Amino acid sequence: MADAEETLALTFLIMPDRATHDLMFPVSSDLWAVKEGIERALSFPAKNIQLTFNGLPLLDDLTLKECDLFPNFPDNQIVMEVRVYPREDQDKYKMPESFEVVVYSDNPDVPSKKILVTVQRPISRKLYLGGFRNKKTSVIYHHASSQTKNKPRKNWEGAPPMYSRETQTHNRKSRSVQLMRETGTQMARRGLYIDNNRDKVIVAGPYFTSEMLARLKLEKTIVLQCHWRKYKARIAAQNKRDAIAARATAIEAKQRAERAEQEHKHKAEIERRLHPRTSADFEVLYNELENWRFHETRRIKEGSGFSAEERQQQLAQLLHKEMKLLQTIDRLKLVADKKNKQVRVDKMLQLMADPKKWELRNGEIAEVHTPFTTRARELMELYNGLALKLPQRQRLDVLLHTKWSVKEFDCNLTREIVDLVDREADLIRRDRSDKSLEGLRKRLRNLFLQFIEMPEFNPEAARFQRVPRDIMKEPERRPIPPRLSSSAK
Numbered sequence: 490m491a492d493a494e495e496t497l498a499l500t501f502l503i504m505p506d507r508a509t510h511d512l513m514f515p516v517s518s519d520l521w522a523v524k525e526g527i528e529r530a531l532s533f534p535a536k537n538i539q540l541t542f543n544g545l546p547l548l549d550d551l552t553l554k555e556c557d558l559f560p561n562f563p564d565n566q567i568v569m570e571v572r573v574y575p576r577e578d579q580d581k582y583k584m585p586e587s588f589e590v591v592v593y594s595d596n597p598d599v600p601s602k603k604i605l606v607t608v609q610r611p612i613s614r615k616l617y618l619g620g621f622r623n624k625k626t627s628v629i630y631h632h633a634s635s636q637t638k639n640k641p642r643k644n645w646e647g648a649p650p651m652y653s654r655e656t657q658t659h660n661r662k663s664r665s666v667q668l669m670r671e672t673g674t675q676m677a678r679r680g681l682y683i684d685n686n687r688d689k690v691i692v693a694g695p696y697f698t699s700e701m702l703a704r705l706k707l708e709k710t711i712v713l714q715c716h717w718r719k720y721k722a723r724i725a726a727q728n729k730r731d732a733i734a735a736r737a738t739a740i741e742a743k744q745r746a747e748r749a750e751q752e753h754k755h756k757a758e759i760e761r762r763l764h765p766r767t768s769a770d771f772e773v774l775y776n777e778l779e780n781w782r783f784h785e786t787r788r789i790k791e792g793s794g795f796s797a798e799e800r801q802q803q804l805a806q807l808l809h810k811e812m813k814l815l816q817t818i819d820r821l822k823l824v825a826d827k828k829n830k831q832v833r834v835d836k837m838l839q840l841m842a843d844p845k846k847w848e849l850r851n852g853e854i855a856e857v858h859t860p861f862t863t864r865a866r867e868l869m870e871l872y873n874g875l876a877l878k879l880p881q882r883q884r885l886d887v888l889l890h891t892k893w894s895v896k897e898f899d900c901n902l903t904r905e906i907v908d909l910v911d912r913e914a915d916l917i918r919r920d921r922s923d924k925s926l927e928g929l930r931k932r933l934r935n936l937f938l939q940f941i942e943m944p945e946f947n948p949e950a951a952r953f954q955r956v957p958r959d960i961m962k963e964p965e966r967r968p969i970p971p972r973l974s975s976s977a978k
Contacts, residue, residue: 497553500591501527508606509591514553521549532583584608766825774818782811834938838872841865841941841949865949868894868941875934881917888914891937898946906940909933 495516502509512530514523524535540547542556587607594601620631677683761770762777789795789803842865844856871894874887892910895903913929944951 499523503531508588510588511591516554517552519550519552520547520556523553524549531585531588584610764825765821766829771818771822771825774821778811778814778818782807837953838865838869838941841947841953842869861948865941865947868947872934872937872941875930875937878923884917885914891933895937895940895946902936902940902943906933906936909936 496513497516498511498513500509500511510527510531512523512526514526518526520540521535523540524538527533527538528535547556585608587605590604590606592602592604620629622629675681675683762774765771765774785807786804789800789807792800795803842862844858844862847855847857849855871887871891875891877887879887888910892907895906909929909932913926913933916926916929941947942950942953944954
């Protein structure tokens with residue numbers, strides 16, 4: 490009935506463990522090929538396998554078709570037995586890592602269930618903790634308690650020990666006691682009066698059954714669950730309210746920061762137009778001026794309500810306004826150059842006076858003042874003192890310190906500084922006004938700044954020299970020979 494290419498699903502029952510395993514074989518396969526397939530699947534030696542069907546052994550030369558096994562037949566179950574040989578001839582048995590066990594239900598409507606069983610190989614030989622032995626097959630079966638690893642029981646915290654020497658060796662003694670007062674029970678009868686004024690009548694209440702206890706527990710559990718769920722709902726609602734409030738606060742803070750940033754940018758744009766400092770600021774002014782001139786020129790030329798003379802007059806007025814604006818921008822540029830120059834000078838003097846910095850092994854920064862940085866700081870303080878408006882006495886002290894600082898060197902520049910210092914000191918003693926001394930003080934500051942920028946007088950200035958200078962080519966800074974200096978004195 491079956492073709493040569495048809496396959497047959499067989500269920501093998503492994504005895505005596507009664508474990509099952511399913512395999513597929515072609516109908517034309519012989520029993521030895523089936524044993525080899527079982528050996529590949531379960532690692533059982535093929536020569537130790539005995540196959541039986543319906544209680545009859547099957548020969549290796551027979552095929553599955555000759556054994557009257559048909560496909561999809563529910564009772565195609567072959568019982569597989571493993572013969573036991575002597576130890577010298579017996580191959581070592583290796584249990585597979587896992588195998589499937591089919592569990593059948595007593596209810597015919599419930600289908601069978603396959604369970605994958607993972608084999609845990611023992612590290613040592615299992616102790617025999619009880620069981621029984623089959624007299625027919627001599628197979629020893631262990632109890633279930635010996636097959637399952639017991640977990641150690643945890644004693645209650647603070648529980649007393651269940652065994653002790655005192656308990657096992659306790660000495661028991663018997664004592665007879667004579668009570669101080671004898672009591673008894675007397676029933677009421679005719680001719681006997683019994684006082685029952687202090688008696689209490691106790692009436693048993695209704696019996697509380699286990700069903701009533703279970704019902705009470707259920708009611709109280711529902712009440713507890715209601716309160717707990719109400720508490721969780723309040724917490725969740727409060728968390729949502731907090732999240733919404735936090736989100737609104739964050740949005741408001743972000744909007745506030747954006748408005749502040751826009752206002753800052755607007756003020757910065759106004760400030761850079763009113764008080765430009767950099768070349769980019771002046772570039773913005775020139776671009777806006779050019780844009781304004783272009784639109785005004787186009788408006789005048791394209792206007793239909795102007796005659797030729799009026800248009801010419803309007804263009805002349807536009808040119809005059811443009812010249813005024815350019816002059817204003819030039820004045821702003823002069824002011825900005827003056828401020829920028831002073832900022833650059835202050836920054837340069839501060840860098841000269843800053844201490845030397847080195848990074849140590851521990852990551853800290855060490856600051857060290859050298860003689861050169863100390864000299865630069867003294868010169869910077871004198872330069873800043875010359876720019877201050879001081880009283881007459883303090884101004885004379887600053888001029889004196891300046892004179893002695895430059896008098897250490899003899900050249901045309903230092904002689905000119907000393908001459909200006911003496912001139913200003915003489916004018917101050919004559920009570921001349923500060924306005925009349927403004928030009929003299931400005932010239933003195935400029936010459937003293939030149940003195941500070943020379944590496945021959947201030948060694949720290951060498952770091953800020955863009956091009957190396959030859960002092961011999963500069964007559965005002967070239968030292969004067971001793972002979973000329975003595976004659977000049």
